[in-house]
Amino acid sequence: MIYTNTDRDIRKRNGMGKWMKDYSLSEKGKDWDYCIGLSYRSKMLKTQTAKKCWINLYNELHKLDNSVNGFVVDETDEMGIGIHHHLIVGSELDFNTFSKTVSKSWDKRGINWVERYVRNNKWDIVDYMCKHIGKTEKNVFDIFNHNSL
Numbered sequence: 001m002i003y004t005n006t007d008r009d010i011r012k013r014n015g016m017g018k019w020m021k022d023y024s025l026s027e028k029g030k031d032w033d034y035c036i037g038l039s040y041r042s043k044m045l046k047t048q049t050a051k052k053c054w055i056n057l058y059n060e061l062h063k064l065d066n067s068v069n070g071f072v073v074d075e076t077d078e079m080g081i082g083i084h085h086h087l088i089v090g091s092e093l094d095f096n097t098f099s100k101t102v103s104k105s106w107d108k109r110g111i112n113w114v115e116r117y118v119r120n121n122k123w124d125i126v127d128y129m130c131k132h133i134g135k136t137e138k139n140v141f142d143i144f145n146h147n148s149l
Contacts, residue, residue, distance in 0.1 A: 009134075016141070017130035020071050021119070024090045032070065032117040034098060035125045036087040040110040043082035047074065050083045051142065053109055058144055060105045065093045070144040073129040084110075086129040087144055088117060 024032045038054065054072055061068045070089035076082060091098055099114040106112040117125065133141055 013130045013133055016133060017127045020088065021124055021126040028090055031119055032088045033091050034089045035115050035117050036089060036102060037113045038106055039084040054085055057105045060101055064101060065091050067092055071141055072144045073133060073141045075132050088126055089144060
């Protein structure tokens with residue numbers, strides 16, 4: 001996909017964002033619980049290597065909560081080289097357990113942040129996550145569950 005900002009492409013990304021935003025409500029009957037940001041110390045990671053890293057995080061969370069699920073969107077830095085991730089996640093874990101598990105799994109790789117998800121009808125973290133999908137072959141989304149393994 002070639003990244004453009006035509007009205008059609010903007011509508012596609014907005015549609016993707018709406019679908020991702022509403023997925024948990026329609027499938028699980030509850031809204032998302034957490035949003036996460038993950039970055040790396042190294043800028044030269046390949047997409048597949050980065051995927052293995054967030055799959056390891058998923059596995060750590062899944063050991064504590066087999067219902068954990070969500071979406072991952074990879075974004076590149078301004079140079080189009082360094083990958084970082086934005087996630088929207090549903091989990092039964094309390095905030096402290098969830099955020100400590102993320103930190104324990106990710107601190108050696110780079111920087112992470114975890115916040116409670118709050119739906120906002122004007123602007124939402126999921127809108128932000130979807131704004132660059134398709135910009136490069138590295139700007140992709142994936143499913144954060146056992147199907148992504």
